Amino acid sequence: MSQPIKTGVCSFGHSGSVFHAPFLHVNPGFEFTAIVERSKDLARKIYPYVKVYRSIEELMADETLELIVVNTPNTTHYSYTKMALEAGKNVVVEKPFTVTVAEGHELIELAKSKNLMISVYQNRRYDSDYKMIKQVVQQGLLGDILEVEFHYDRFKEELSHKKHKEVAQKGTGVLYDLGSHIIDQALSLFGMPQAVFGDVRMIRNNSVIDDYFELLLxxxxMRARIKSSYLVREALPAYILHGRKGSFIKHKADIQETLLLKGLMPVGEDWGAESPHEWGLLHTEIDGQIVKEYLPSGKGNYMEYYQGVYEHLREGKLNPVPPEEGLNVIKIIEAGFLSSETRHVVEL
Structure with a gap:
């Protein structure tokens, strides 16, 4: 194997401890080298070999680092990604890629000018449930797809304890947060739509950010309906697909985040395997016969993303999530807000 990619991570909160550090730790293609913790030393307790910096600036100045993971609040993605690129580092930046389309274009051009990588961490492409949806679509089990509905709902009346998530500014709210995941999933399957209609609202008491949205792509x-709300106690299926031959219905069931929160490392043959009772229901026609059955799901694995980053940087393979795809998500988000404000369909 080529030299491991020395990697620094910008924070060790929920994102850093759950979605990044474990994968960098167990993948031999990476060397989890450094992390920023402004006052605590939590990372070093789990990863005693890691260097702890007290500021983003110190991390960026580490000349040994080849890759920086920007996993800080949404509104900082642009500035920290730009800082990393100007320091000569490749970047993995969490979703949403940026807050505005203009910021995204600027970063893409900067990366090209320096021959550096930006990859957007759209980890929900590697959930077991979405991978099953992708398989059903690509195998043509429903015939021509006519209508899909993707949900990512929660039930949480109280405001987040993470204060940066509850500030009335561009880049916060459910459309940027959970919306980035399911918009990306829809675009990955079906490409960019021709137009967008959006309904974006605040529904929790005392909320100053959007916590409900519905987009129609x-x-x-075909039509794709993308929905999320913070006040859904009884969740609907996360994925509903109707085609000319049949339907497929699937609940959100990926188990990886639950396992990672327990402190488990992403290893072993059973990693990311769904329970059979979570499998999706297929009701369709195959070779003239009506079929109604539950399809066994594959396994989710966020490591596929990081392995893709390694193969891109070391072997010249395709970027697993190029920045242009992250930028398309922001185009949909901006169109959704504009449509909701004007109550008009926005052509793309």
Whole structure:
């Protein structure tokens, strides 16, 4: 194997401890080298070999680092990614890629000018449930897809204890947060739509950010409805697909985040395996016969993303999530807000 990629992570909160550090730790293609913790030393208790910096600036100045993971609040993604690129580092930046389309364009051009990588950490592409949806679509089990509905709901009346999530500014709110995941999933499957209609609202008491949205994506022969709310106690299926031949219905069931929160490392043959009672229901017609059965799900594995980053940087393979795809998500988000404000369909 080539030289491991020396990697620094910008924070060790929920994101750093759950979605990044464990994968950098167990993948031999990476060397989890450094992390920023402004006052605590939590990372060193789990990863005693890691260097702890007290500021982003110290991390960026580490000349040994080849890759920086920008996993800080949404509103800092642009500035920290730009700082990393100007320091000569490749970047993995969490979703949303940026807050505005203009910021995204600037970063893409900067990375190209320096021959550096930006990759957007859209980890929900590697959930077991979404991978099953992708398989059903690609195998044509439903015939021509006519209508899909993707949900990512929660039940949380109280405001977040993470104060940066509850500030009335561009880049906060459920459309940027959970919306980035399911918009990306829809675009990955079906490409960019022709137009967007959006309904974006605040529904929790005392909320100053959007905590409900519904987007309708217009395709030539299909519609995709993308929805999220913080006040859904009884969750609907996360994925509902209707095609000319049949339907597929699937609940959100990926188990990886639960396992990672327990402190488990992403290893072993059973990693990311769903329970059979979570499998999706297929009701369709195959070779003239009506089929109604639960399809066994594959396994979710966020390591596939990081392995893709390694193979891109070391072997010249495709970037697993190029910044242009992250930028398309922001185009949909901006169109959704504009549509909701004007109550008009926004052409793309």
């Amino acid at each position: 217009y395709y030539p022969n």
